[in-house]
Amino acid sequence: MTDITNQTQAALDAIAAAPSLDALEEQRLDALGKKGWVSLALKTLGGMSPDERTAAAPAIQSARAAIADALDAKKAALETAELEARLARETIDLTLPAAPARRGSVHPVSQVMDELAEIFADLGFAVATGPEIEDDWHNFTALNMDETHPARAMHDTFYFPDKTSDGREVLLRTHTSPVQIRSMLAQGAPIRLIAPGRVYRSDSDATHTPMFHQVEGLVVGRDIHLGHLKWTLETFFKAFFEREDIVLRLRPSYFPFTEPSVEVDVGYSTEGGRRVVGGHGDAPGHAWMELGGSGMVNRRVLEFAGIDPDEYQGFAFGLGIDRIAMLKYGMNDLRAFFDGDPRWLQHYGFSLFDQPTLSAGVGAKV
Ligand code: FA5
Numbered sequence: 001m002t003d004i005t006n007q008t009q010a011a012l013d014a015i016a017a018a019p020s021l022d023a024l025e026e027q028r029l030d031a032l033g034k035k036g037w038v039s040l041a042l043k044t045l046g047g048m049s050p051d052e053r054t055a056a057a058p059a060i061q062s063a064r065a066a067i068a069d070a071l072d073a074k075k076a077a078l079e080t081a082e083l084e085a086r087l088a089r090e091t092i093d094l095t096l097p098a099a100p101a102r103r104g105s106v107h108p109v110s111q112v113m114d115e116l117a118e119i120f121a122d123l124g125f126a127v128a129t130g131p132e133i134e135d136d137w138h139n140f141t142a143l144n145m146d147e148t149h150p151a152r153a154m155h156d157t158f159y160f161p162d163k164t165s166d167g168r169e170v171l172l173r174t175h176t177s178p179v180q181i182r183s184m185l186a187q188g189a190p191i192r193l194i195a196p197g198r199v200y201r202s203d204s205d206a207t208h209t210p211m212f213h214q215v216e217g218l219v220v221g222r223d224i225h226l227g228h229l230k231w232t233l234e235t236f237f238k239a240f241f242e243r244e245d246i247v248l249r250l251r252p253s254y255f256p257f258t259e260p261s262v263e264v265d266v267g268y269s270t271e272g273g274r275r276v277v278g279g280h281g282d283a284p285g286h287a288w289m290e291l292g293g294s295g296m297v298n299r300r301v302l303e304f305a306g307i308d309p310d311e312y313q314g315f316a317f318g319l320g321i322d323r324i325a326m327l328k329y330g331m332n333d334l335r336a337f338f339d340g341d342p343r344w345l346q347h348y349g350f351s352l353f354d355q356p357t358l359s360a361g362v363g364a365k366v
Helices: 002-017 019-033 037-047 050-089 109-122 150-153 178-187 224-239 299-304 321-329 334-338 342-348
Strands: 132-135 159-163 169-171 191-200 211-221 246-257 258-271 274-277 286-297 315-319
Touching: 002 019, 002 050, 002 178, 037 050, 050 258, 109 191, 109 211, 109 224, 109 274, 109 321, 132 224, 159 191, 159 246, 159 258, 178 211, 178 274, 211 286, 211 321, 224 258, 224 286, 246 286, 258 315, 274 321, 286 321, 299 315, 299 321, 315 321, 321 334
Parallel strands: none
Antiparallel strands: 132 169, 159 169, 191 211, 211 315, 246 258, 258 274, 258 286, 286 315
């Protein structure tokens, strides 16, 4: 009797002190498991006489009940404590925004380059590229600007100190026009391509930066004429600015590599300090803005590029990408394009999901 009372008390103390559910399970097995001491004591009842059993059974039964109750109570207490600890550990700050903040965006120049490629691809133009580190033969000579040509000086060229192995000057290309030469030499005629990319000139103010972007266009075929050039540019600008009232002015100009040459201007008005394209530049409240140069490819250039000018002719144009991006998306200082200021990029940048497509309209949602 005293044995059972002592053993029960010891078991109740151990249960009360059990630090974890695992330790509690050990106590249960020790007392109530198949080989636990309470179970073994219960088994001894079978071998007793009825009198002995009546005397011994209540003590064993009440020990079993007391231990089972204590195990249940302690289990509930340990589970509650564990749940509370977990709730304290796994806090959720409900004041945080539901989705992570947007990080990174597509630069307007990249966006506009994608838009250009999309529109011109629809007109059957391929996209060509060329090196930004050029030689003076591709950048000037083959474009009908020999060493003494005054137009070379007008380009404010960045030269490298070294020359190529065959004695050509090495420079940062001043326009995308050398890609015309490289493409014609590589694939001959007919040809229909655009070449977007970076160009460099030692020039800087609110509308000029030392590095900027141009897109070159070149179409060479047997019966290409100036009317094709005007239609192509007009069709492009209508799709790009997503409006039908685009008026272009082709102004006679001079480039050594085109003859005749025309400067391309677009009519615009100013609304709330922002330039908005559309309308005739000579209409009241309107003006013209220069977007680029163009013309019929000079026959000397075709010769340099290995194409017979008596069989083929073509048109070419070069537009300032940064200028048309500013016009479309309403920025007024070109220098901000290249400052890398995250606030500016956050404001003017585009989501990766704003992929330009002709069917959905090439304009990104601002
Ligand atoms: C040219 O570079 C010629 N290669 C264009 C061309 C190509 C004519 C094919 C004929 C046939 P121009 O120097 O005018 O031309 O530059 C073309 C356009 O680039 C300009 O109209 C302007 O939009 C842009 N641009 C020129 N300089 C800068 C600059 N420093 N910063 C930003 N944009 C510029």
